Amino acid sequence: SAVISQKPSRDICQRGTSLTIQCQVDSQVTMMFWYRQQPGQSLTLIATANQGSEATYESGFVIDKFPISRPNLTFSTLTVSNMSPEDSSIYLCSVAPGGLYNEQFFGPGTRLTVL
Amino acid sequence: AQSVTQLDSQVPVFEEAPVELRCNYSSSVSVYLFWYVQYPNQGLQLLLKYLSGSTLVKGINGFEAEFNKSQTSFHLRKPSVHISDTAEYFCAVSAKGAQKLVFGQGTRLTINP
Incomplete structure (x- = not known):
């Protein structure tokens, strides 16, 4: 198993700004994934982030909007731009x-509200 | 490509009653199947998984699911529910050898006293 923490847990942001979400794991893992869960909806995969390579984005998601970093085997960030x-x-x-x-x-999870 | 259909968006039941949450999947290749639970304001927790072998899979909190290949189903059951089982339940599928999990739309289980 793995214990995962995310920061921030929630945020309220203004239109046009960007937010970076951090994900920390208690053990080294090769594959990390970022999902979006819209209100009342299921989970949709945004991208797969493997350490040492560029993130792979799913259809409908682009790097300019959701840049991802994966600097080591225990940490990743997702930016919503x-x-x-x-x-x-x-x-x-x-x-x-x-x-x-x-x-x-x-x-x-990180609960994001954009005003 | 894989897809998952959860046939009920909401299921209300009385406490101590049995419950079945339905899940059907579509895939042209062999799959792994999962049920996850999401309690209010929390992340997802794995309930159980089917990888191979026995088609009846037992998970945590008294839940079980049965893989039916001919009907492409993976229904979740519990013989007697508790108030604490109130949550959103997600069925998910992945192709064997692939990395991607595809989730169903979720079923909101509400337990009434």
């Missing part, structure tokens, strides 16, 4: 320590 009210969501990071079986462990 030039925010609009439509970006109001919960953002979650997860890890797959087992790799092959895709059992993912999730952080508590």
Whole structure:
């Protein structure tokens, strides 16, 4: 298993600004994932962030809007850039320590409200 | 590509009653299947998973699920629910050998006293 923390836990931001969300894991993992959960919706994968390589973005998500850093095996950041009210969501990071079986462990999430 | 359909968006039940949350998936390749639970204002927690072997999988908190390949289903059951089971439940699928998890829309389980 893995214990994951995220900062901040919640934030209220103004339109047009950017917010960087941090994800810290208590063990080294190769694969980290960032998800978005819009109000009342399911989770949608934004990107996969493997250490030592560029993040891989899913359809509908672009690096300019959601830049990701993965400087080491225990840490990652997701930035939500030039925010609009439509970006109001919960953002979650997860890890797959087992790799092959895709059992993912999730952080508590960052609840973002954009005014 | 994989997809997941959770047939019920909300399921209200009385405490100590049995419950079944339905999940159907679509995939052209073999899959792994998961159920996650999200308690209010918390992240997701793995309830159980099917990787291979026995089609009846037991998880935490008294939940179990049965993989039915012919019906492409992975329904979640609990014989007697408690107030503390009130949460959102997500079914998820991934193709064997792939990294990506695809989630269903979620089922909100509400337990009434």
